[in-house]
Amino acid sequence: MSQNNINESLSLSEKGDFMKKILEFSLSKNIDSKTKDRLFRLVSTEIDKPNYIEIDLINQIGEIRKEIESIKSNNSKNEKEETVNRLTHNPKFITNFLNEFRQNTALKYSTHLWDNTDFLESIESFYGKLEEEKRNKKFGYIFNYNRGLYNLLNYFLFTPKTETNDGIPKYGWDGLQEVKIGWQFPQDLIKKWAIENYNNQEKGNSKKPLEFPIPNSLKPTKRIKGREINYFEDVVNVFKTEIQFRGEENNLLNSIEYLTKKFNLNCENIAALNKLDFYTYTRGVINALGFIFEYFEKKNQSKRNVDIKVEQDISSITLCFTQIDSYPAKVLDLQNPNIFFSGDTNSVIKEIFSLCDYSIISKFNGGNFLQIDLLTDETQAELDGNNIKSVLSKFKVMEVDKEQVIGFTHKLKFYL
Amino acid sequence: MNSLLIYNNNISPDFVSDFKAVMGEAFSFSITNQSLSNENFTFDKFTTEFLLQNLNKKKYDAIFLPFSLAEENYLEFSGISLGYHIRLTKEFCNKSTPIIFFGYEDLYTINKLSSKGQIFFTKNIYVTNEQSIVNFQKKVLEINCENEFELRKHFLDRIDIKPSVNHTSHHSISNEWAIQRWANALSLDSVKIKSITENVGSSLYYKYLLAKYPINTTQNPINFQLKNKGNILFVDDELEKGWEEIFAKISNVLPKESVSFIGNEFKGEDPKIIEELVIGRVIQFKADVIVLDLRLHEIDFVEGTSIEDITGYKVLQQIKKINKGIQVIIFSATNKIWNLQALQAAEADGFIIKESPENSVDENFTNQSIENIYKIIDLCLKRSFLKKIDTYISNINKLISRQKLNLEEYSDFISRTKSNLEVAFHLFYNLNDFKYKNYGYLQLFQVIEDFIRLKNVFEEGNLSYVFCKEKKVLVLQNLDDKISGSKKFKSVICFNEHKHIYEIKDCESLRRPDTYYKISALLIFRYGITGIGKTNWNKINKNRNDVAHGEPNVIVSENDIIQIFDFLILILDKNKQNDRNINNLITESKKKENHKTTLADVNPALEELLKKMDKE
């Protein structure tokens, strides 16, 4: 049998057996030394050959890997399908993910001016790094934490599932329907432009993606946050305010100012919010605050004063919005707190789910001064489609010092 | 209505919508931070692109512009700057469109605050203080929409755009100016298109120049060609800006292997490296003519640099050290006469001066410049023959310096020869004037005559000898009749009338030995040559006589010059001595001459002293 034939026709175990048989045979007494030698040589050269053992092993490992991958993806698919109707409250994950926008990552350069970093050598290498980070930073998990943020990020960075009509997307960003463009959507729009104007140009003359002029067909018909959207940089600037309360733009303070005016409330120490700067899904937070203020107005028309407290340390920032001297009339059943919390606080929770921990502090009927945690790590929410149907909260309750309580407080704790 | 509004984020969006609904179109102008952070960003380039990419598709009846398009610093008056660009951008279809500026400011205020106010005194520019749709509509109906107007009379004469302060930008503009003018004259379209995308082409000052001195496309296209041949090397660090194409066109009649370019590889290199790169190419390519840009490195642009420190100057010096005959044409924008004189003193062979905007006032300047380029390159190609001459001279100088002959007389001979050769070189420089060529030839012949006067070459007297190696050969005896006074010589060589050369044969002659005789004798007995026709000596002597006697229509040719140089190399080389022809002849033993001159001969006293010292 020739060497090649051995390799081609036998599997690893068969070869092993065969070698074994040869050795056994050669050790038997009937063989002359010459033949013994030949057989020994045959076996030793076969064993010495690295190829046939390794190739087979490598192939086997490959197969096993593939299997694992498919199991994994099935699992995650299943996970998604399973949890597609269930969200988990995980603000820390979201904060960590959003903080990647200021590390030396492709995410950072999706919102910053481009310079000479190596993965910005070409538009393709940037997209490659972005996809890599999408996997490594587990972007997909956000789908199970906050849908709104997930959709926004997906639209801005990746490819949302939206039909296009002649290249113009049917839907835009959540809450900003006029903005219909992202780094990779509509597909190849920026990529093609960047290949011509960025890749293929000398460094001194190249145009960076942020200089991409938005085509007239995709330009919003009105200004977005006070600015005309002429270039992709304008889109990026809008995005930045969607994922961050920014000190320079003071968007948190401005939003609260707007809300107090809208609901005719009086806020003495609104300046506490001045220049606050942290990453979060701002739209969700502002919507939630909108509900909070709306309820202040509805619940107690006579109490128009709102107090704002800001507490900040290394790892978190806590905002407390209190309607002064306003306390709930409804009775709180400590055994079944969820009856108390329906409709109203649910709207707030739906907006800030996974963005911050949420608690209510108040004096309740019966003279208890309590803090009730509505959104904590163990909270889950059931979905109906993309919307939260019901919240499965554990409702931790604890007593608080009555001196601290000056009204009905909504406490939002953001992680940094 | 068909008006255009250009606005920024300070202008009310409702106002903009109303304008769009009633009056035409509106376009937003803003500069991104990303653009601003580019090292090559200029407002002019950004604005030019803005106009050509967005607003060049149709002609409007009027353009409404706020005085300021800056969001934060009103006094930048960027709206007014945009107005200038509208008027001066050649490719913009709305160049002549009436512009209506709006804002609370009056013209007095604007002119007090900024120097950009001249535009308001030109035709088709209007101003309104009321920002409202009704007022705008009124304005459009009021203005006289004379679309085209004579730009020169009604605009260019009223405004004045200042050139850039920056020496580098100024150079860029002049450079681009020259490229565009010459490319146009040579019908090189690809170069024209380049300029629009370059920074320079979009600069307001450049556009202003272009409008003031328009390139006349109807002028006769240039139809010159180079007549002479040779290897041309073009050295310029801005080849890719258009110079390579221009020079390629100019030299297109030459085969590709005869034309070389160097300059793109200079980027980022030190001046010293640039010099080395150029010299390396000069040698490897065997350049005959070099068109050499003067400023090859950033450092050459620093104000106050003296000409001697400029890279091109240093390259020129080095090239001339290699071979003085290599023709170097300096290519520069300089108009400083002292620089040109310094370059001339450093032996630059010609100048090509880049056309600058001031020159272009004269319509014919461009064509004349280009004609001049062809002429100077042709002349230098012709003159590159001097390369050979320099090589010969260099070889001869080396040859005679190496050899050690009789001390005192010989070193004088060496310096005289060097001097004669240098003079000859300078005479040959004036190729076009034949009389200088002829004089140069005489100068070379002078060396021959000087040579045979050397004591150990030809000794003239009653007995005349030729020296070969250590032997002395009697060639001529003076048999003058003292009584009758007639001259008579006995010679060992005789002139053959048929062959027109001297041959070994005893004979008598009535003629004094002249140079022709002496050299012939030298050739036969010192260099062992019998068929001296091979050495071209006859031709050389004839040329010399014709020139010296002022024969009409005599012009020595390049071949003649080479002949005489070859001849010099032959006779000046002591190793070429060959005694094969002297065996049968009278030779006086040179026992005395064999005796080498010693110190004792020259200074016996000193010799004694030395001997004493040795003993001690």
Next chain:
Amino acid sequence: MKILLLEDRPERQKKFISDKIKSWENIFISGQIFMPEVNDCKVIIEQINNYSFALNQTFKLLIVHRSALKSSGISHLSSICKEKKIKLIYFSGGISQTIYNSQDFEQINLNSTDFYSDLLIPFLQNFITNDSISVLEIFHTEWKISYMMLYRQLLRNLELTEEDYDLDSDRSYILRRIEKIENVIGKMKLEELHKSIQQKINYL
């Protein structure tokens, strides 16, 4: 030290200070301005271009010759200035239009003739005493007029903008811009503005 001035073409500066040597040297007496010699300056500029430049002093203002920087240097300085809230002045012979921007941090791009003007020395002196002044003060003696003209432009455009009661209404953004200006020059009505501006112009 408060001010870092990077000029790698000393000849140009020499020309400028030739008739004002005393007052020029005076501003350095305070020790608040660091202007390295040409060679050191070039080293620093190379560091900036290589992203290896780190500001270890508490500078409040950087003044840099823009043409010496590459795009990498410009973006490096931008991130430093943004992070540490430092003001930035770029000057260059090749800048044909002044551009001012205060989005992330205050910066102004000036032509070198405008930089080396009568305003430079007074500006530097002022900044040493009060580092909260705007870099606009180097641009024009009447920098306040710039704010005032901007103010009245915004007031007019505010009039033309309808109220729409949305969080991100266009009107609110214009109002915020107006507020920023009012923080610098105080609150004024349109009539007052016209008068003030006219007065200032008449005395220019």
